Amino acid sequence: MNYLYIICFFYEALHLLKFNVYIPIVNVIKKDFMKHYWQTIVRSWQGREGYGIINLKRGSKMEQYWEKADYSWTDDSIRCFNTPSQRARQLFYYVQEIGHFKAMKPYFTERQHLKSYLLKYTFGGKGKLIYEGREYTLEKGDVFFIDCMNYQHYSTISDEPWEMDWIHFYGPNADAFYGEFMKNGSNVFHAKNGRISQIIDETMALVETRNAKAEFRISLLIHEMLNEVLIQKYDLAFEEENIPDYIIEAKKFLEDHFKEKITLQDLERVCRLNKYQLSKEFTHYIGIPPIEYLIHFRINTAKRLLRYSNKSVKEIALDVGIEDPPYFNRLFKRKTEMTPLAYRRNG
Structure with a gap:
C-alpha cells in the first residue's frame, strides 16, 4: 500500500497548492477513497504543531498557510476540487473547492492564511464556528461567510451529523462583497429561504460536469449567491x-x-x-x-x-x-x- 500513500501525498500536495497550479483538476473525493490515507497522515503528524504547512508570499511579508483537520464525514459526502483557468482567475468569480458534507464528531477544520472565502449553509445537526474572537453556534438555516486568511476553527458539536453545503471561492471583487457583508460585524446570519443552498448545488453540478461555458456560468452563480447573501442578511434587520x-x-x-x-x-x-x-x-x-x-x-x-x-x-x-x-x-x-x-x- 506504500505506493498508494505516495500517490495520495502528491495528490494532496496539489490540493494544498491549488491556487497556484494551472492544470485542470476537478475531482470528487469520497470518504471511502481517502479514509485509510487520512488516518495514516493523522497518526504520522500526531503530536506535531500542524499539518499542511506552506509558505505563501503576500507582498513583502511571508505568511504561513497551515491547516489541521479531522475528516469524519459520511460515505455519501462530496468534496469537489477545481483549478480555474488563468482567464477565470483574472476575470471571474471562481470555485476553489465545493461540496456537501454530513460530518460527524470529531470533524473539525482549523486553519489560517488561505487566500479564499468560505461560505457554509447548514441543513441539520449543529456546528460551531470560532472566528475573529467570537463563537457562533450553527443550526438549520444558518449561514456563515468568512475570509480564510484569518484564523478560523469550525467543528461538529451535535451527536447527529452536521450537514452542510459549502463553497470555497475567490474573484476580483470578492473582497468588496465581503466588506459589505461585514458592515454589521457578524459572520453568521439565518437564511430566509433555501436559495443560497440551491445556488451552491447548481454550482457544484457545473464543477462536476465541466464544459467550455462552465466558468462563465459559475461566475454568474457566485455573483448571484453573493447578492442573495447580502439581501437575506440585511432584510432581517428591518422590513420596508x-x-x-x-x-x-x-x-x-x-x-x-x-x-x-x-x-x-x-x-x-x-x-x-x-x-x-x-x-x-x-x-x-x-x-x-x-x-x-x-x-x-x-x-x-x-x-x-x-x-x-x-x-x-x-x-x-x-x-x-x-x-x-x-x-x-x-x-x-x-x-x-x-x-x-x-x-x-x-x-
Whole structure:
C-alpha cells in the first residue's frame, strides 16, 4: 500500500497548492477513497504543531498557510476540487473547492492564511464556528461567510451529523462583497429561504460536469449567491414597512425640494430630530447619507434631461439645483465616469 500513500501525498500536495497550479483538476473525493490515507497522515503528524504547512508570499511579508483537520464525514459526502483557468482567475468569480458534507464528531477544520472565502449553509445537526474572537453556534438555516486568511476553527458539536453545503471561492471583487457583508460585524446570519443552498448545488453540478461555458456560468452563480447573501442578511434587520415615518418624510422632502439648497439643518427642522442622529438613521434605512441621496437624485434627474430633452448642460445644471455648471460637470463625471455631453452622445 506504500505506493498508494505516495500517490495520495502528491495528490494532496496539489490540493494544498491549488491556487497556484494551472492544470485542470476537478475531482470528487469520497470518504471511502481517502479514509485509510487520512488516518495514516493523522497518526504520522500526531503530536506535531500542524499539518499542511506552506509558505505563501503576500507582498513583502511571508505568511504561513497551515491547516489541521479531522475528516469524519459520511460515505455519501462530496468534496469537489477545481483549478480555474488563468482567464477565470483574472476575470471571474471562481470555485476553489465545493461540496456537501454530513460530518460527524470529531470533524473539525482549523486553519489560517488561505487566500479564499468560505461560505457554509447548514441543513441539520449543529456546528460551531470560532472566528475573529467570537463563537457562533450553527443550526438549520444558518449561514456563515468568512475570509480564510484569518484564523478560523469550525467543528461538529451535535451527536447527529452536521450537514452542510459549502463553497470555497475567490474573484476580483470578492473582497468588496465581503466588506459589505461585514458592515454589521457578524459572520453568521439565518437564511430566509433555501436559495443560497440551491445556488451552491447548481454550482457544484457545473464543477462536476465541466464544459467550455462552465466558468462563465459559475461566475454568474457566485455573483448571484453573493447578492442573495447580502439581501437575506440585511432584510432581517428591518422590513420596508418598518422604516420610520421621519425617514420617509426626510426622503420625500429631498425629492420634492431637490432644486433648492438643502442642508442637514433643513432636514433637522423638517423631521424634528438631531441632524447627526437623522443622518445615521437615514443611512441605516436608505443605504446612503441624506446629502448623498440628494446628489444621486439630482444626477438621475440630469440623466433623464440629457437623454430626453434638448436643453443645454448649463440649463440642466440649473434645473437640478446646481448653479455652477463647471461644478456640475465635475460632479456628474465623478458619479458616472463620463461628462454630461459624453453621456448624451453615448445615450
